[in-house]
Amino acid sequence: MSTLLIWSLLIGAITLFLTIELTQEWYINRSKRGSRTHFLPFLRRWARKNKAKLAIMAAVIIVFALALFLQDYTLALPDFLGRVRIPKMVRWGLYALLAVTLFVTVDLFKAWRVYRTNKKGQRATGPSFYRWWFKSSAKRICIVGGIAVIALGGTWVTLRYDLLHQQSQSARYMASADRYYRQQKFREATLELRNAIKVNPDDYDAHLWLARCQWRLGNLPEARDAYEKAVRLEPKLYAAFLELGRLSLAMGFPEKAAVAANQALLLEPQAAEPRMLLARIGLITGKGERAAEQYRAILATNPADNEVRNLLIGLFLSRRSFAEADREAQAGLKLNPQDTKLKAALAVARDGQGQRKEAELLLKDAATQDSGSPLPLVALGELYVRHREYIPALQFYEEALKRSPNDKTIINNIALLHAEYGYDLKRAAELAYRIYARYPREPAVADTMGWVLFKQGKLDQALPILQFAAGGAPNNPAHRYHYGAALLKAGKSVAGRKEVETALKISSDFDGFAEARNLLSGNRR
Numbered sequence: 104m105s106t107l108l109i110w111s112l113l114i115g116a117i118t119l120f121l122t123i124e125l126t127q128e129w130y131i132n133r134s135k136r137g138s139r140t141h142f143l144p145f146l147r148r149w150a151r152k153n154k155a156k157l158a159i160m161a162a163v164i165i166v167f168a169l170a171l172f173l174q175d176y177t178l179a180l181p182d183f184l185g186r187v188r189i190p191k192m193v194r195w196g197l198y199a200l201l202a203v204t205l206f207v208t209v210d211l212f213k214a215w216r217v218y219r220t221n222k223k224g225q226r227a228t229g230p231s232f233y234r235w236w237f238k239s240s241a242k243r244i245c246i247v248g249g250i251a252v253i254a255l256g257g258t259w260v261t262l263r264y265d266l267l268h269q270q271s272q273s274a275r276y277m278a279s280a281d282r283y284y285r286q287q288k289f290r291e292a293t294l295e296l297r298n299a300i301k302v303n304p305d306d307y308d309a310h311l312w313l314a315r316c317q318w319r320l321g322n323l324p325e326a327r328d329a330y331e332k333a334v335r336l337e338p339k340l341y342a343a344f345l346e347l348g349r350l351s352l353a354m355g356f357p358e359k360a361a362v363a364a365n366q367a368l369l370l371e372p373q374a375a376e377p378r379m380l381l382a383r384i385g386l387i388t389g390k391g392e393r394a395a396e397q398y399r400a401i402l403a404t405n406p407a408d409n410e411v412r413n414l415l416i417g418l419f420l421s422r423r424s425f426a427e428a429d430r431e432a433q434a435g436l437k438l439n440p441q442d443t444k445l446k447a448a449l450a451v452a453r454d455g456q457g458q459r460k461e462a463e464l465l466l467k468d469a470a471t472q473d474s475g476s477p478l479p480l481v482a483l484g485e486l487y488v489r490h491r492e493y494i495p496a497l498q499f500y501e502e503a504l505k506r507s508p509n510d511k512t513i514i515n516n517i518a519l520l521h522a523e524y525g526y527d528l529k530r531a532a533e534l535a536y537r538i539y540a541r542y543p544r545e546p547a548v549a550d551t552m553g554w555v556l557f558k559q560g561k562l563d564q565a566l567p568i569l570q571f572a573a574g575g576a577p578n579n580p581a582h583r584y585h586y587g588a589a590l591l592k593a594g595k596s597v598a599g600r601k602e603v604e605t606a607l608k609i610s611s612d613f614d615g616f617a618e619a620r621n622l623l624s625g626n627r628r
């Protein structure tokens with residue numbers, strides 16, 4: 104409706120202007136030539152005299168017609184305002200103002216030439232010319248000025264109304280969506296956010312929250328699309344880039360996740376979250392050195408971040424870079440001498456460098472100083488396990504269990520050691536059932552439960568549990584060995600041998616390696 108209204112106003116204004124212009128000229132012509140003047144010859148003379156003026160009017164009409172019929176009933180101005188969408192009514196108003204400005208410019212130029220001719224080349228001053236132009240063209244100026252005022256006023260009113268209307272409607276939808284989101288009613292929040300986007304498609308905040316809702320509903324492709332729209336609308340939206348990176352990684356696209364994380368890092372160079380995400384991507388893709396670089400960069404900004412330091416030390420230990428782990432642990436202990444995790448990590452690093460006694464003393468000292476924490480005792484148990492001294496390892500694990508009776512890792516370790524080496528199968532079964540009832544979907548817990556059942560001779564119960572454990576952690580050699588041993592016991596020699604061979608290929612450093620090798624060689628014979 105607004106397009107037709109502006110079109111009507113434009114045609115009406117041009118018609119009115121031509122009518123007044125022709126009427127004026129007709130009266131002047133009649134006063135010179137008398138009543139014998141005929142209209143058609145007069146019209147031809149007037150048209151020849153005003154070719155430029157008629158050409159401008161025709162050009163304006165053609166431009167508006169083409170914009171109306173060829174551009175899907177809208178007028179597209181050049182995108183001087185970036186991504187700001189200009190309402191249709193405002194675009195028409197701007198074109199009307201442009202046409203009025205062009206007309207006034209041409210009319211002033213023609214009037215100046217007439218004025219100079221009438222003055223016979225005399226020097227003309229600006230004020231005197233404008234007074235003369237205003238007196239001689241008063242009606243024309245009033246008409247054009249009226250058109251300009253109407254166009255400007257209509258443009259302002261339309262822009263203001265559209266802006267306020269969009270803001271009020273969008274704000275209501277966003278407030279409703281926020282309420283639903285806080286109540287974890289993500290479907291209802293999604294509907295409200297879609298309504299807000301219909302009202303204002305350029306609302307990047309609505310797209311961002313829509314992405315979050317879709318993610319929580321499990322619609323990952325839709326969530327990614329919404330995040331991408333949000334960052335297209337607002338390229339400086341740090342949170343959207345960061346969350347897009349996490350989502351892409353969850354969907355199995357580490358390259359896209361890295362692109363988004365790097366963009367977030369460009370926006371917030373001092374933030375730790377993008378670097379943590381890049382470190383995770385490095386670990387997942389097997390590029391440990393890149394992960395280490397990101398951890399070091401975080402520590403360069405915040406040396407007291409012990410969580411990141413422990414992650415870096417863990418990375419060094421997994422790569423058997425014991426000297427680097429030792430240096431990092433000592434650097435952390437200088438800042439926080441009482442950190443038990445750092446002491447345990449330092450002990451592992453020292454043990455890896457062949458300094459076992461020093462590692463033991465360090466952990467025993469930590470256990471004495473931090474009498475409420477099971478961590479030093481667990482670390483001592485792991486140290487003895489690494490040296491295949493299982494009885495003292497069990498003693499330290501039992502002491503740790505007294506400090507933390509519900510710690511699933513400690514319970515699991517005790518049960519697995521009892522089952523693996525046959526110290527107390529009844530105790531192993533009691534502890535394995537206890538944690539398996541609470542964590543049946545965790546591969547480590549399932550492996551222990553299945554291995555205990557295998558040792559008890561309950562092969563039918565053990566096989567599906569061990570299969571789940573091996574499938575849930577396919578790179579864990581102990582899980583693959585346990586499943587293979589159960590398959591061999593069940594008479595499935597081909598599948599069982601394959602699992603045991605896979606375990607031996609993965610690593611030669613796991614509890615049961617010797618037994619797995621003996622089992623495989625005995626089965627071949």
